Amino acid sequence: MIKSYVWKPDKQKRLHDFDPADTGTFKSKHEVQEQIEKLKEELDELQNKLFAQKQYSVLIVFQGMDCSGKDGTIRKVLGVLNPQGFKVVSFKRPTEDEAAHDFLWRTHRETPARGYITAFNRSYYEDVLITRVHGQVDKKEAKRRFASIRHFEELMADHDTVVLKIFLHISKEFQLNKIRQRLDDPAKAWKFDPTDLAEREYWDEYQRAYEDVFEHCSDKQAPWHIVPSDHRWYRDYLVLNIIVEALRKLPLAYPKLTAHSESKVEVEDPVQE
Protein backbone atom coordinates (compact mmCIF):
# COMPACT_ATOMS: atom_id res chain seq x y z
CA MET A 1 0.00 0.00 0.00
CA ILE A 2 2.74 2.41 1.01
CA LYS A 3 4.73 1.82 -2.15
CA SER A 4 2.38 3.93 -4.25
CA TYR A 5 3.16 6.93 -2.05
CA VAL A 6 6.94 6.72 -2.51
CA TRP A 7 8.58 9.24 -4.83
CA LYS A 8 10.53 7.37 -7.48
CA PRO A 9 13.03 9.63 -9.28
CA ASP A 10 13.29 9.75 -13.07
CA LYS A 11 9.60 8.89 -13.50
CA GLN A 12 8.99 12.53 -14.46
CA LYS A 13 6.16 12.73 -11.98
CA ARG A 14 5.09 16.06 -10.60
CA LEU A 15 3.65 16.83 -7.19
CA HIS A 16 0.23 17.52 -8.71
CA ASP A 17 0.16 13.91 -9.93
CA PHE A 18 -0.36 13.03 -6.27
CA ASP A 19 -3.88 13.84 -5.09
CA PRO A 20 -3.74 15.57 -1.67
CA ALA A 21 -7.33 14.44 -1.00
CA ASP A 22 -6.61 10.78 -1.76
CA THR A 23 -7.94 8.32 0.83
CA GLY A 24 -6.92 5.09 -0.88
CA THR A 25 -9.57 2.39 -0.76
CA PHE A 26 -11.25 3.95 2.30
CA LYS A 27 -14.15 6.35 2.52
CA SER A 28 -14.14 7.39 6.15
CA LYS A 29 -12.19 7.39 9.40
CA HIS A 30 -14.37 4.62 10.84
CA GLU A 31 -13.07 2.12 8.31
CA VAL A 32 -9.48 2.50 9.56
CA GLN A 33 -10.11 3.14 13.25
CA GLU A 34 -9.67 -0.46 14.30
CA GLN A 35 -6.51 -0.89 12.25
CA ILE A 36 -5.08 2.30 13.73
CA GLU A 37 -5.53 0.96 17.24
CA LYS A 38 -3.84 -2.32 16.32
CA LEU A 39 -0.97 -0.50 14.63
CA LYS A 40 -0.45 1.67 17.70
CA GLU A 41 -0.19 -1.41 19.90
CA GLU A 42 2.30 -2.93 17.51
CA LEU A 43 4.32 0.29 17.41
CA ASP A 44 4.51 0.28 21.21
CA GLU A 45 5.89 -3.26 21.19
CA LEU A 46 8.35 -2.51 18.37
CA GLN A 47 9.69 0.57 20.16
CA ASN A 48 10.16 -1.51 23.30
CA LYS A 49 12.35 -3.95 21.42
CA LEU A 50 14.23 -1.19 19.62
CA PHE A 51 15.03 0.44 22.95
CA ALA A 52 16.03 -2.79 24.67
CA GLN A 53 18.24 -3.96 21.81
CA LYS A 54 20.14 -0.65 21.39
CA GLN A 55 21.28 -1.52 17.87
CA TYR A 56 18.99 0.34 15.50
CA SER A 57 17.59 3.84 15.63
CA VAL A 58 14.98 5.75 13.64
CA LEU A 59 15.01 9.30 12.32
CA ILE A 60 11.64 10.55 11.03
CA VAL A 61 11.84 13.72 8.96
CA PHE A 62 8.61 15.70 8.59
CA GLN A 63 8.32 18.35 5.92
CA GLY A 64 5.32 20.13 4.45
CA MET A 65 3.88 23.51 3.58
CA ASP A 66 2.59 25.74 6.39
CA CYS A 67 -0.62 24.27 7.86
CA SER A 68 0.09 20.82 6.42
CA GLY A 69 -0.25 19.35 9.91
CA LYS A 70 3.27 18.49 11.02
CA ASP A 71 2.55 19.34 14.66
CA GLY A 72 -0.75 17.45 14.64
CA THR A 73 0.70 14.34 13.02
CA ILE A 74 3.52 14.21 15.53
CA ARG A 75 1.10 14.63 18.43
CA LYS A 76 -1.49 12.15 17.25
CA VAL A 77 0.64 9.44 15.66
CA LEU A 78 3.82 9.62 17.72
CA GLY A 79 2.16 10.56 20.99
CA VAL A 80 1.80 6.82 21.55
CA LEU A 81 5.57 6.36 21.82
CA ASN A 82 7.34 6.02 25.14
CA PRO A 83 8.96 9.45 25.59
CA GLN A 84 11.94 7.84 27.33
CA GLY A 85 13.15 6.60 23.95
CA PHE A 86 11.68 9.30 21.77
CA LYS A 87 12.06 13.00 21.19
CA VAL A 88 10.91 15.67 18.77
CA VAL A 89 13.28 18.38 17.55
CA SER A 90 11.80 21.41 15.77
CA PHE A 91 14.01 23.43 13.49
CA LYS A 92 13.02 27.07 13.22
CA ARG A 93 14.99 29.99 11.83
CA PRO A 94 18.66 29.24 12.64
CA THR A 95 20.25 30.99 15.59
CA GLU A 96 23.32 33.12 14.94
CA ASP A 97 25.57 30.30 16.11
CA GLU A 98 23.78 27.73 13.96
CA ALA A 99 23.95 29.99 10.91
CA ALA A 100 27.73 30.30 11.41
CA HIS A 101 28.16 26.55 10.85
CA ASP A 102 27.56 24.28 7.87
CA PHE A 103 23.90 23.56 7.15
CA LEU A 104 24.00 20.01 8.55
CA TRP A 105 25.63 21.00 11.84
CA ARG A 106 22.54 21.72 13.90
CA THR A 107 20.65 18.65 12.69
CA HIS A 108 23.51 16.14 12.89
CA ARG A 109 23.95 16.82 16.61
CA GLU A 110 20.29 15.89 17.18
CA THR A 111 20.35 12.48 15.45
CA PRO A 112 19.18 9.52 17.56
CA ALA A 113 21.50 7.26 19.55
CA ARG A 114 21.14 3.50 19.08
CA GLY A 115 17.77 2.40 20.46
CA TYR A 116 16.10 5.79 20.07
CA ILE A 117 13.53 7.39 17.77
CA THR A 118 13.81 11.08 16.86
CA ALA A 119 11.32 13.11 14.84
CA PHE A 120 12.48 16.25 13.04
CA ASN A 121 9.73 18.86 12.68
CA ARG A 122 11.28 20.52 9.61
CA SER A 123 14.90 19.64 8.99
CA TYR A 124 18.06 20.17 6.92
CA TYR A 125 15.75 20.04 3.91
CA GLU A 126 14.73 23.62 4.71
CA ASP A 127 18.20 24.55 3.52
CA VAL A 128 17.28 23.50 0.00
CA LEU A 129 13.71 24.84 0.20
CA ILE A 130 13.19 28.26 1.77
CA THR A 131 16.69 29.37 0.75
CA ARG A 132 16.04 28.11 -2.77
CA VAL A 133 12.67 29.82 -3.14
CA HIS A 134 14.10 33.13 -1.98
CA GLY A 135 17.15 32.91 -4.19
CA GLN A 136 19.88 32.70 -1.53
CA VAL A 137 20.89 29.27 -2.83
CA ASP A 138 21.29 28.85 -6.58
CA LYS A 139 20.99 25.69 -8.64
CA LYS A 140 24.69 24.86 -8.41
CA GLU A 141 24.81 25.30 -4.65
CA ALA A 142 21.58 23.30 -4.30
CA LYS A 143 23.14 20.41 -6.19
CA ARG A 144 26.10 20.39 -3.81
CA ARG A 145 23.73 20.41 -0.87
CA PHE A 146 21.69 17.54 -2.33
CA ALA A 147 24.93 15.54 -2.49
CA SER A 148 25.80 16.46 1.11
CA ILE A 149 22.33 15.37 2.21
CA ARG A 150 22.63 12.03 0.39
CA HIS A 151 26.03 11.44 2.01
CA PHE A 152 24.64 12.37 5.41
CA GLU A 153 21.77 9.91 5.02
CA GLU A 154 24.23 7.21 3.91
CA LEU A 155 26.20 7.85 7.10
CA MET A 156 22.97 7.36 9.05
CA ALA A 157 22.26 4.10 7.21
CA ASP A 158 25.80 2.85 7.90
CA HIS A 159 25.07 3.47 11.57
CA ASP A 160 21.85 1.38 11.44
CA THR A 161 19.71 4.49 11.61
CA VAL A 162 16.55 4.17 9.51
CA VAL A 163 15.71 7.52 7.90
CA LEU A 164 12.01 7.96 7.12
CA LYS A 165 11.15 11.05 5.12
CA ILE A 166 7.53 12.15 5.12
CA PHE A 167 6.07 15.00 3.08
CA LEU A 168 2.59 16.04 4.20
CA HIS A 169 0.96 16.92 0.91
CA ILE A 170 -1.94 19.40 0.99
CA SER A 171 -3.82 21.46 -1.57
CA LYS A 172 -3.66 25.23 -1.74
CA GLU A 173 -7.35 25.42 -0.80
CA PHE A 174 -6.79 23.25 2.26
CA GLN A 175 -4.09 25.66 3.42
CA LEU A 176 -6.38 28.66 2.99
CA ASN A 177 -9.09 27.01 5.07
CA LYS A 178 -6.59 26.21 7.80
CA ILE A 179 -5.33 29.78 7.91
CA ARG A 180 -8.94 30.99 8.26
CA GLN A 181 -9.62 28.49 11.05
CA ARG A 182 -6.53 29.66 12.87
CA LEU A 183 -7.73 33.23 12.79
CA ASP A 184 -11.21 32.28 14.01
CA ASP A 185 -10.25 29.88 16.81
CA PRO A 186 -8.72 31.46 19.95
CA ALA A 187 -7.01 28.14 20.75
CA LYS A 188 -5.28 28.17 17.37
CA ALA A 189 -4.81 31.87 16.72
CA TRP A 190 -1.39 31.83 18.41
CA LYS A 191 -0.12 29.60 15.62
CA PHE A 192 -1.00 32.20 12.99
CA ASP A 193 2.07 33.90 11.61
CA PRO A 194 1.60 36.77 9.12
CA THR A 195 4.64 35.48 7.19
CA ASP A 196 2.59 32.36 6.41
CA LEU A 197 0.42 34.51 4.17
CA ALA A 198 3.51 36.03 2.54
CA GLU A 199 5.01 32.59 1.97
CA ARG A 200 1.71 31.43 0.47
CA GLU A 201 2.43 33.74 -2.45
CA TYR A 202 5.37 31.45 -3.26
CA TRP A 203 3.22 28.29 -3.33
CA ASP A 204 4.23 27.24 -6.85
CA GLU A 205 7.91 27.95 -6.25
CA TYR A 206 7.81 25.79 -3.13
CA GLN A 207 6.15 22.95 -5.03
CA ARG A 208 8.95 23.12 -7.66
CA ALA A 209 11.62 23.23 -4.93
CA TYR A 210 10.07 20.18 -3.26
CA GLU A 211 9.95 18.30 -6.56
CA ASP A 212 13.65 19.04 -7.01
CA VAL A 213 14.35 17.72 -3.50
CA PHE A 214 12.41 14.51 -4.19
CA GLU A 215 14.16 14.00 -7.53
CA HIS A 216 17.62 14.33 -5.96
CA CYS A 217 17.15 12.87 -2.50
CA SER A 218 14.76 9.93 -2.76
CA ASP A 219 16.30 6.50 -3.19
CA LYS A 220 15.58 2.97 -2.03
CA GLN A 221 17.64 3.43 1.12
CA ALA A 222 15.87 6.61 2.23
CA PRO A 223 12.80 7.29 0.09
CA TRP A 224 10.50 10.28 0.31
CA HIS A 225 6.89 9.44 1.13
CA ILE A 226 4.29 11.78 -0.33
CA VAL A 227 1.43 11.52 2.15
CA PRO A 228 -1.94 12.95 1.02
CA SER A 229 -2.94 15.15 3.96
CA ASP A 230 -6.14 16.98 3.13
CA HIS A 231 -7.87 14.28 5.19
CA ARG A 232 -6.24 14.07 8.57
CA TRP A 233 -7.48 10.59 9.39
CA TYR A 234 -5.95 9.13 6.23
CA ARG A 235 -2.74 11.09 6.77
CA ASP A 236 -2.40 9.71 10.31
CA TYR A 237 -3.21 6.19 9.14
CA LEU A 238 -0.58 6.33 6.40
CA VAL A 239 2.15 7.81 8.59
CA LEU A 240 1.52 5.15 11.21
CA ASN A 241 1.80 2.47 8.53
CA ILE A 242 5.04 3.91 7.17
CA ILE A 243 6.68 3.84 10.60
CA VAL A 244 5.38 0.42 11.63
CA GLU A 245 6.36 -1.17 8.30
CA ALA A 246 9.89 0.24 8.59
CA LEU A 247 10.28 -1.12 12.12
CA ARG A 248 8.87 -4.52 11.11
CA LYS A 249 11.65 -4.88 8.54
CA LEU A 250 14.35 -4.60 11.23
CA PRO A 251 15.58 -7.77 12.96
CA LEU A 252 14.45 -6.45 16.34
CA ALA A 253 14.66 -8.74 19.34
CA TYR A 254 14.89 -8.43 23.08
CA PRO A 255 18.49 -9.10 24.07
CA LYS A 256 19.09 -12.36 25.89
CA LEU A 257 20.81 -12.22 29.23
CA THR A 258 24.07 -13.61 27.83
CA ALA A 259 24.00 -11.22 24.89
CA HIS A 260 23.38 -8.44 27.36
CA SER A 261 26.50 -9.30 29.34
CA GLU A 262 28.52 -9.37 26.15
CA SER A 263 27.34 -5.92 25.20
CA LYS A 264 28.42 -4.74 28.64
CA VAL A 265 31.91 -6.02 27.93
CA GLU A 266 31.90 -4.15 24.65
CA VAL A 267 31.28 -0.89 26.46
CA GLU A 268 34.62 -1.44 28.17
CA ASP A 269 36.39 -1.62 24.83
CA PRO A 270 38.33 1.48 23.74
CA VAL A 271 36.49 1.43 20.49
CA GLN A 272 33.79 3.61 19.03
CA GLU A 273 30.60 1.86 17.94
Add this chain to the structure above:
Amino acid sequence: MIKSYVWKPDKQKRLHDFDPADTGTFKSKHEVQEQIEKLKEELDELQNKLFAQKQYSVLIVFQGMDCSGKDGTIRKVLGVLNPQGFKVVSFKRPTEDEAAHDFLWRTHRETPARGYITAFNRSYYEDVLITRVHGQVDKKEAKRRFASIRHFEELMADHDTVVLKIFLHISKEFQLNKIRQRLDDPAKAWKFDPTDLAEREYWDEYQRAYEDVFEHCSDKQAPWHIVPSDHRWYRDYLVLNIIVEALRKLPLAYPKLTAHSESKVEVEDPVQE
Protein backbone atom coordinates in the same frame (compact mmCIF):
# COMPACT_ATOMS: atom_id res chain seq x y z
CA MET B 1 58.79 23.91 0.87
CA ILE B 2 55.64 22.42 2.35
CA LYS B 3 54.71 20.63 -0.85
CA SER B 4 57.33 17.92 -0.34
CA TYR B 5 55.64 16.97 2.95
CA VAL B 6 52.21 16.44 1.40
CA TRP B 7 51.02 12.86 0.91
CA LYS B 8 50.12 12.37 -2.74
CA PRO B 9 48.01 9.24 -3.27
CA ASP B 10 48.83 6.68 -5.96
CA LYS B 11 52.56 7.43 -5.79
CA GLN B 12 53.02 4.13 -3.94
CA LYS B 13 54.98 5.88 -1.25
CA ARG B 14 55.25 4.34 2.18
CA LEU B 15 55.58 6.10 5.51
CA HIS B 16 59.20 4.98 5.85
CA ASP B 17 60.00 6.92 2.68
CA PHE B 18 59.53 10.01 4.86
CA ASP B 19 62.48 10.53 7.23
CA PRO B 20 61.17 11.39 10.73
CA ALA B 21 64.53 13.05 11.51
CA ASP B 22 64.45 15.28 8.43
CA THR B 23 65.24 18.95 9.06
CA GLY B 24 65.11 20.18 5.47
CA THR B 25 67.90 22.60 4.60
CA PHE B 26 68.44 23.56 8.23
CA LYS B 27 70.85 22.20 10.77
CA SER B 28 69.70 23.75 14.03
CA LYS B 29 66.92 25.61 15.77
CA HIS B 30 68.88 28.88 15.65
CA GLU B 31 68.64 29.01 11.88
CA VAL B 32 64.83 29.14 11.97
CA GLN B 33 64.29 31.09 15.19
CA GLU B 34 63.97 34.44 13.51
CA GLN B 35 61.59 33.12 10.87
CA ILE B 36 59.48 31.48 13.56
CA GLU B 37 59.05 34.81 15.32
CA LYS B 38 58.04 36.52 12.09
CA LEU B 39 55.61 33.76 11.22
CA LYS B 40 54.00 34.02 14.65
CA GLU B 41 53.47 37.74 14.17
CA GLU B 42 51.95 37.11 10.77
CA LEU B 43 49.70 34.38 12.21
CA ASP B 44 48.43 36.79 14.84
CA GLU B 45 47.51 39.32 12.15
CA LEU B 46 45.90 36.69 9.92
CA GLN B 47 43.78 35.35 12.78
CA ASN B 48 42.65 38.90 13.55
CA LYS B 49 41.37 39.31 10.03
CA LEU B 50 39.79 35.86 9.98
CA PHE B 51 37.91 36.67 13.18
CA ALA B 52 36.81 40.11 12.03
CA GLN B 53 35.64 38.94 8.62
CA LYS B 54 33.60 35.94 9.89
CA GLN B 55 33.61 34.24 6.51
CA TYR B 56 36.28 31.54 6.66
CA SER B 57 37.19 29.12 9.41
CA VAL B 58 40.04 26.67 9.98
CA LEU B 59 40.01 23.13 11.31
CA ILE B 60 43.44 21.72 12.15
CA VAL B 61 43.51 17.96 12.66
CA PHE B 62 46.48 16.56 14.60
CA GLN B 63 47.22 12.87 14.49
CA GLY B 64 50.30 10.91 15.45
CA MET B 65 51.57 7.93 17.40
CA ASP B 66 51.74 8.18 21.20
CA CYS B 67 54.53 10.57 22.22
CA SER B 68 54.64 12.20 18.78
CA GLY B 69 54.14 15.59 20.40
CA LYS B 70 50.56 16.56 19.64
CA ASP B 71 50.12 18.35 22.96
CA GLY B 72 53.48 20.10 22.69
CA THR B 73 52.89 21.28 19.13
CA ILE B 74 49.50 22.70 20.04
CA ARG B 75 50.93 24.50 23.06
CA LYS B 76 54.02 25.89 21.36
CA VAL B 77 52.72 26.70 17.88
CA LEU B 78 49.08 27.55 18.54
CA GLY B 79 49.62 29.12 21.97
CA VAL B 80 50.22 32.35 20.05
CA LEU B 81 46.60 32.47 18.87
CA ASN B 82 44.00 34.66 20.52
CA PRO B 83 41.96 32.19 22.57
CA GLN B 84 38.80 34.20 21.93
CA GLY B 85 38.75 32.86 18.38
CA PHE B 86 40.48 29.56 18.97
CA LYS B 87 39.89 26.34 20.83
CA VAL B 88 41.39 22.87 21.17
CA VAL B 89 39.19 19.79 21.36
CA SER B 90 40.78 16.50 22.46
CA PHE B 91 39.10 13.27 21.51
CA LYS B 92 39.72 10.44 23.93
CA ARG B 93 37.95 7.12 24.25
CA PRO B 94 34.31 7.81 23.29
CA THR B 95 31.76 8.21 26.06
CA GLU B 96 28.80 5.83 26.08
CA ASP B 97 26.61 8.49 24.47
CA GLU B 98 29.22 9.25 21.80
CA ALA B 99 29.68 5.56 21.02
CA ALA B 100 25.91 5.24 20.52
CA HIS B 101 26.06 7.70 17.59
CA ASP B 102 27.72 7.55 14.18
CA PHE B 103 31.49 8.03 14.24
CA LEU B 104 31.37 11.62 12.93
CA TRP B 105 28.77 12.82 15.44
CA ARG B 106 31.05 13.92 18.25
CA THR B 107 33.53 15.67 15.96
CA HIS B 108 31.01 17.41 13.67
CA ARG B 109 29.47 19.23 16.62
CA GLU B 110 32.89 20.69 17.48
CA THR B 111 33.69 22.16 14.04
CA PRO B 112 34.53 25.88 13.99
CA ALA B 113 31.98 28.63 13.29
CA ARG B 114 32.87 31.22 10.64
CA GLY B 115 35.80 33.30 11.88
CA TYR B 116 37.12 30.65 14.25
CA ILE B 117 40.06 28.23 14.39
CA THR B 118 39.66 24.82 16.02
CA ALA B 119 42.39 22.24 16.60
CA PHE B 120 41.47 18.59 17.00
CA ASN B 121 43.90 16.67 19.22
CA ARG B 122 43.12 13.29 17.64
CA SER B 123 39.94 13.17 15.60
CA TYR B 124 37.47 11.11 13.58
CA TYR B 125 40.54 9.50 12.01
CA GLU B 126 40.90 7.42 15.18
CA ASP B 127 37.83 5.56 13.94
CA VAL B 128 39.82 4.19 11.02
CA LEU B 129 43.03 3.68 13.03
CA ILE B 130 42.70 2.16 16.50
CA THR B 131 39.54 0.29 15.49
CA ARG B 132 41.30 -0.94 12.37
CA VAL B 133 44.43 -2.12 14.15
CA HIS B 134 42.39 -4.03 16.71
CA GLY B 135 40.12 -5.60 14.12
CA GLN B 136 36.79 -4.04 15.07
CA VAL B 137 36.59 -2.38 11.67
CA ASP B 138 37.30 -4.52 8.63
CA LYS B 139 38.54 -3.41 5.22
CA LYS B 140 35.03 -3.03 3.79
CA GLU B 141 33.80 -0.97 6.72
CA ALA B 142 36.99 1.12 6.61
CA LYS B 143 36.35 1.94 2.95
CA ARG B 144 32.86 3.16 3.79
CA ARG B 145 34.27 5.29 6.57
CA PHE B 146 36.94 6.76 4.28
CA ALA B 147 34.12 7.82 1.94
CA SER B 148 32.16 9.34 4.84
CA ILE B 149 35.27 11.25 5.91
CA ARG B 150 35.85 12.59 2.40
CA HIS B 151 32.21 13.71 2.20
CA PHE B 152 32.47 15.33 5.61
CA GLU B 153 35.59 17.25 4.57
CA GLU B 154 33.85 18.32 1.34
CA LEU B 155 31.00 19.68 3.45
CA MET B 156 33.57 21.64 5.44
CA ALA B 157 35.12 23.02 2.24
CA ASP B 158 31.68 24.03 0.92
CA HIS B 159 31.26 25.99 4.14
CA ASP B 160 34.60 27.83 3.63
CA THR B 161 36.26 25.82 6.37
CA VAL B 162 39.90 25.04 5.58
CA VAL B 163 40.78 21.56 6.82
CA LEU B 164 44.50 21.13 7.61
CA LYS B 165 45.55 17.59 8.42
CA ILE B 166 48.87 17.13 10.15
CA PHE B 167 50.53 13.82 10.96
CA LEU B 168 53.42 14.13 13.42
CA HIS B 169 55.82 11.52 12.09
CA ILE B 170 58.27 10.01 14.58
CA SER B 171 60.58 6.99 14.62
CA LYS B 172 60.04 4.03 16.88
CA GLU B 173 63.29 4.86 18.72
CA PHE B 174 62.12 8.41 19.35
CA GLN B 175 58.95 7.05 20.96
CA LEU B 176 60.93 4.73 23.24
CA ASN B 177 63.10 7.60 24.43
CA LYS B 178 60.03 9.69 25.15
CA ILE B 179 58.40 6.91 27.15
CA ARG B 180 61.61 6.60 29.21
CA GLN B 181 61.72 10.35 29.79
CA ARG B 182 58.12 10.31 30.95
CA LEU B 183 58.91 7.67 33.51
CA ASP B 184 61.96 9.56 34.81
CA ASP B 185 60.51 13.06 34.96
CA PRO B 186 57.99 13.72 37.77
CA ALA B 187 56.49 16.58 35.72
CA LYS B 188 55.83 14.21 32.84
CA ALA B 189 55.15 10.93 34.61
CA TRP B 190 51.40 11.69 34.80
CA LYS B 191 51.24 11.44 31.03
CA PHE B 192 52.53 7.87 31.07
CA ASP B 193 49.83 5.37 30.30
CA PRO B 194 50.67 1.65 30.51
CA THR B 195 48.48 1.07 27.44
CA ASP B 196 51.00 3.16 25.46
CA LEU B 197 53.48 0.31 25.88
CA ALA B 198 50.84 -2.21 24.82
CA GLU B 199 49.94 -0.12 21.77
CA ARG B 200 53.64 0.14 20.91
CA GLU B 201 53.53 -3.58 20.10
CA TYR B 202 51.23 -2.65 17.22
CA TRP B 203 53.63 -0.08 15.75
CA ASP B 204 53.79 -1.63 12.28
CA GLU B 205 50.04 -2.19 12.12
CA TYR B 206 49.48 1.47 12.98
CA GLN B 207 51.92 2.57 10.27
CA ARG B 208 49.98 0.46 7.72
CA ALA B 209 46.64 1.84 8.96
CA TYR B 210 47.99 5.39 8.64
CA GLU B 211 49.22 4.72 5.11
CA ASP B 212 45.75 3.48 4.20
CA VAL B 213 44.24 6.66 5.65
CA PHE B 214 46.62 8.84 3.66
CA GLU B 215 45.97 6.91 0.45
CA HIS B 216 42.20 7.30 0.78
CA CYS B 217 41.81 10.68 2.45
CA SER B 218 44.47 12.99 1.06
CA ASP B 219 43.49 15.14 -1.90
CA LYS B 220 44.22 18.66 -3.16
CA GLN B 221 41.33 20.11 -1.21
CA ALA B 222 42.35 18.59 2.14
CA PRO B 223 45.81 17.03 1.93
CA TRP B 224 47.61 15.15 4.68
CA HIS B 225 50.91 16.71 5.76
CA ILE B 226 53.56 14.27 6.96
CA VAL B 227 55.61 16.37 9.39
CA PRO B 228 58.98 14.92 10.46
CA SER B 229 58.83 15.25 14.24
CA ASP B 230 61.94 13.67 15.73
CA HIS B 231 63.30 17.22 15.97
CA ARG B 232 60.79 19.37 17.77
CA TRP B 233 62.10 22.68 16.48
CA TYR B 234 61.72 21.60 12.86
CA ARG B 235 58.30 20.11 13.57
CA ASP B 236 57.09 23.40 15.10
CA TYR B 237 58.60 25.39 12.26
CA LEU B 238 56.86 23.25 9.64
CA VAL B 239 53.47 23.24 11.37
CA LEU B 240 53.61 27.02 11.70
CA ASN B 241 54.41 27.29 7.99
CA ILE B 242 51.54 24.98 7.03
CA ILE B 243 49.02 27.06 8.96
CA VAL B 244 50.33 30.46 7.85
CA GLU B 245 50.51 29.43 4.20
CA ALA B 246 46.93 28.16 4.30
CA LEU B 247 45.69 31.42 5.81
CA ARG B 248 47.68 33.49 3.32
CA LYS B 249 45.80 31.83 0.47
CA LEU B 250 42.44 33.05 1.79
CA PRO B 251 41.13 36.44 0.63
CA LEU B 252 41.09 37.72 4.21
CA ALA B 253 40.26 41.36 4.81
CA TYR B 254 38.93 43.51 7.61
CA PRO B 255 35.29 44.25 6.87
CA LYS B 256 34.50 47.84 5.90
CA LEU B 257 31.89 49.65 7.91
CA THR B 258 29.35 49.46 5.10
CA ALA B 259 29.97 45.76 4.57
CA HIS B 260 29.54 45.30 8.30
CA SER B 261 26.11 46.91 8.26
CA GLU B 262 25.10 44.69 5.35
CA SER B 263 26.12 41.58 7.22
CA LYS B 264 24.01 42.76 10.14
CA VAL B 265 21.02 42.91 7.85
CA GLU B 266 21.76 39.38 6.70
CA VAL B 267 21.50 38.11 10.24
CA GLU B 268 17.89 39.28 10.18
CA ASP B 269 17.18 37.09 7.17
CA PRO B 270 15.35 33.78 7.80
CA VAL B 271 18.09 31.99 6.00
CA GLN B 272 20.82 29.66 7.17
CA GLU B 273 24.39 30.60 6.31
